[in-house]
Amino acid sequence: MTRIYLDHAATTPMLPQAIAAVEQGMRNWANPSSPHAEGRAARAALEDARARIKAALGWDGELIFTSGASEALAIGLRRAKADRRIVSAVEHDAVFRAAGPEAAIVPMAGAAFDREALRSLLAGSGKPIVAIQHLNSETGTIQPLDGVADQVREAGGIFLSDCSQSAGKLALPDADMIVVSAHKLGGPPGIGALLVRNFAMLDPSGGQEFGYRGGTENLPGALGFAAAVEWWPRERHAWFGRIAPAYNDLCEADDDADVPWLPNARTAQHIRALCMPNLSAAAQLIRFDALGFAVSAGSACSSGSLKPSHVLKAFGVSPAEAANTIRISFGWSTTAEEIRAFSDAWLKVRDSVEAKIA
Numbered sequence: 391m392t393r394i395y396l397d398h399a400a401t402t403p404m405l406p407q408a409i410a411a412v413e414q415g416m417r418n419w420a421n422p423s424s425p426h427a428e429g430r431a432a433r434a435a436l437e438d439a440r441a442r443i444k445a446a447l448g449w450d451g452e453l454i455f456t457s458g459a460s461e462a463l464a465i466g467l468r469r470a471k472a473d474r475r476i477v478s479a480v481e482h483d484a485v486f487r488a489a490g491p492e493a494a495i496v497p498m499a500g501a502a503f504d505r506e507a508l509r510s511l512l513a514g515s516g517k518p519i520v521a522i523q524h525l526n527s528e529t530g531t532i533q534p535l536d537g538v539a540d541q542v543r544e545a546g547g548i549f550l551s552d553c554s555q556s557a558g559k560l561a562l563p564d565a566d567m568i569v570v571s572a573h574k575l576g577g578p579p580g581i582g583a584l585l586v587r588n589f590a591m592l593d594p595s596g597g598q599e600f601g602y603r604g605g606t607e608n609l610p611g612a613l614g615f616a617a618a619v620e621w622w623p624r625e626r627h628a629w630f631g632r633i634a635p636a637y638n639d640l641c642e643a644d645d646d647a648d649v650p651w652l653p654n655a656r657t658a659q660h661i662r663a664l665c666m667p668n669l670s671a672a673a674q675l676i677r678f679d680a681l682g683f684a685v686s687a688g689s690a691c692s693s694g695s696l697k698p699s700h701v702l703k704a705f706g707v708s709p710a711e712a713a714n715t716i717r718i719s720f721g722w723s724t725t726a727e728e729i730r731a732f733s734d735a736w737l738k739v740r741d742s743v744e745a746k747i748a
Contacts, residue, residue, distance in 0.1 A: 396729075468488060
């Protein structure tokens with residue numbers, strides 16, 4: 391059986407260019423902080439990778455390499471020069487962990503965050519840092535972030551956006567801090583970045599990366615990260631064009647599977663939530679895995695939990711519908727044929743369930 395991988399929102403297989411870059415970095419490995427010639431060469435390669443990533447993402451501020459998105463969020467949310475934290479209700483669990491239990495929550499108003507609620511929270515005392523994601527990892531919903539940075543700055547605050555799922559595939563939003571993860575783009579695991587408009591927004595901790603994190607810099611990872619990030623501006627339009635017809639057919643064929651708010655939301659083409667009546671998400675995962683499809687039920691960090699998705703609940707999805715919702719997600723290696731194969735399989739599973747009930 392030829393298996394089809396449709397869980398790219400959890401992690402994407404590495405691009406060949408990224409694998410080659412990591413291998414090159416391993417062959418020429420030295421500590422970038424060492425003063426000898428090998429160390430200086432490694433430092434030059436690291437700084438070149440930093441500049442390439444910034445250029446590919448269109449970022450003109452600073453970049454701190456991290457071990458991934460979770461560490462980037464921890465640095466941004468815990469070490470920002472701010473007195474309080476405000477986060478949206480549909481953030482990834484890593485955001486809630488970094489922000490802490492005292493963080494204020496911005497509720498949703500349908501598929502988008504409640505701007506009036508944010509306005510009220512910004513009116514409180516103390517300098518805020520606000521975290522609102524760009525693209526939801528469970529549903530593919532794009533948050534309307536136009537004007538948010540200005541609103542937060544007018545309140546004297548800092549705006550952070552988790553762009554782990556959107557970087558490279560969508561233009562970055564206006565923000566003071568942005569979180570990026572390499573392995574969501576086809577880069578290596580174990581490396582990410584916190585983009586910072588100005589280092590003055592953060593309290594340093596000492597160590598490497600301009601004094602904002604400890605540990606030896608991951609040069610091979612940074613080189614692979616740069617290669618993966620650079621692939622997307624060159625190839626994303628052609629890639630989206632190749633899968634668009636099949637994705638549109640999937641949307642039409644599975645229209646009755648949409649969770650209720652999705653038709654009115656702005657969604658990306660590479661993540662989609664599907665609700666199958668009368669069959670739990672757990673049962674669907676077993677069925678599709680047996681049929682050769684790797685799909686998931688929500689984010690990888692919570693899909694093994696028995697707890698209902700806080701994301702779907704915040705979006706207003708009923709408990710019954712949330713319990714029957716799975717996620718499919720596409721990456722650089724996904725083909726139109728794979729999407730069509732899944733669409734056919736989904737319809738067959740749905741029809742067999744309905745036939746048994748009838």
